Amino acid sequence: MPPRLLLIGGGRMGSALAAGWAEQTLGPSFAVDPARPQLPGLQVVADLADLPRGFIPDCVVLAVKPQMAPDILPRLAPLTQGAVFLSIMAGHSLAGLGRFLGTAAAIVRAMPNTPAAIRRGISVACAGAHVGESQAVLCDALLRAVGDVAWTSHEPDLDAVTAISGGxxxxxxxxxxxxxxxxxxxxxxxxxxxxxxxxxxxxxxxxxxxxxxxxxxxxxxxxxxxxxxxxxxxxxxxxxxxxxxxxxxxxxxxxxxxxx
Ligand SMILES: NC(=O)c1ccc[n+]([C@@H]2O[C@H](COP(=O)([O-])OP(=O)(O)OC[C@H]3O[C@@H](n4cnc5c(N)ncnc54)[C@H](OP(=O)(O)O)[C@@H]3O)[C@@H](O)[C@H]2O)c1
Incomplete structure (x- = not known):
């Protein structure tokens, strides 16, 4: 079954990801962004409340500015059943994201960089304890659509990754x-x-x-x-x-x- 995606934030990084996914086969997929940009392959709505009733994505990609997290993440907690969260927000640890989404949430934290816009990015990802194998494979494919991907099991590495490849x-x-x-x-x-x-x-x-x-x-x-x-x-x-x-x-x- 092609994955159903929910992208939160269709700005610079979110739209680069969406462009990368455009060549993949997706199930019904949405993006939430109040600026309502046009994003290939995704139906864009202005607010979470505008999503179709009963829509449960396989992956929620968090691509809003880090300071938006306290407003948005608690509203996403009901989606944790069945969905993996892929966060590219700088500075939000797996534990911190878990405090908003629930400690049993499946969360992958990743740091991409802007050459993702031309599919020449590099992302480093770190999976939380509740991420299943197929969920990690899905996140890998979503990041690989915009460039190279490396994984680390040592989350503090992401600070150096942010400094070197993120910036x-x-x-x-x-x-x-x-x-x-x-x-x-x-x-x-x-x-x-x-x-x-x-x-x-x-x-x-x-x-x-x-x-x-x-x-x-x-x-x-x-x-x-x-x-x-x-x-x-x-x-x-x-x-x-x-x-x-x-x-x-x-x-x-x-x-x-x-x-x-
Ligand atoms: N840029 C980089 O080099 C880079 C690299 C790695 C990771 N990141 C991470 O990627 C994330 C996004 O960065 P960006 O540069 O793409 O930022 P951005 O261009 O500002 O994109 C964020 C988007 O989210 C929208 N938004 C605001 N409130 C929202 C809401 N309540 N629900 C849904 N969408 C909302 C914004 O709309 P408005 O503009 O109308 O507010 C904007 O379109 C950040 O967390 C950043 O840490 C960025």
Whole structure:
């Protein structure tokens, strides 16, 4: 039987997921979002009260902002019989979600990232104690529709995952901004500086994806002895290892704080 889904929140991440599911065969499936976006394959309603009477989904995907959880989750508790909850909300632990949904609820907590919008995301998921095997398989398929999926049985890993892959696209976009800015400082035209920054990052990302070599080896392949890249890397190596380590440490700590 094709799965019946209920998506709560059809914003950036919710709509990326819905687009990924569009090629899968679904049973009757709905999304709840007061902004009522158009979502492929899902019938969108403005409020839970607008769902058809007796609709029991196989999976409820929680994709609202974390601060909406106290308003919405208690209203979803009646669906816990038979449904697995897949939460992508940052900072809500399995135990915290269980306090809203009931301690016997089947809950999977996952952290995707925004390249999900082009099905190039990566999600890390962690299943709570009451999740059955077929429910884990369903959640895996729903996340896999928008990219790679890894599972962990150690929930605290999700704090570091949030810091590295959840926020990671922002660090890459920052590098694009900085490269573009540096190009302007060197006198390149705005159009060329922007094009070089974007193409260099997307091309290097695609190469990293296609080539199984270590990132360090790919870096060395660009770095001739006494050449220009070596000169730039000497500057970057003085700061980046420590900066990146401290940035990830700060984000991981913030994720832990949000989870309390
Ligand atoms: N963006 C990321 O990089 C990222 C990565 C990993 C995980 N996440 C998680 O994904 C979740 C969603 O993030 P997002 O960036 O997609 O946020 P978003 O774009 O703000 O999407 C949330 C959607 O939920 C809607 N909403 C508000 N109240 C609702 C209600 N009562 N019932 C149903 N829907 C409601 C919002 O409508 P209005 O706009 O009208 O309020 C909005 O369309 C967050 O919990 C976040 O932690 C995000």
């Amino acid at each position: 990671g696209p922002a660090y890459v976009f920052l590098l694009a901004e900085l490269l573009e800015q540096a190009g302007l400082e060197q006198g390149l035209s705005p159009e060329l500086a922007r094009r070089l920054a974007r193409r260099t990052l997307s091309g290097a990302g695609a190469l990293l994806d296609a080539d199984p070599a270590d990132a360090a080896d790919l870096r060395r392949a660009v770095t001739s002895p006494k050449g220009t890249t070596e000169r730039a890397l000497a500057v970057l190596m003085a700061d980046w290892p420590d900066s990146v380590s401290r940035a990830i440490d700060a984000a991981t700590e913030r994720s832990r704080e949000l989870g309390q």
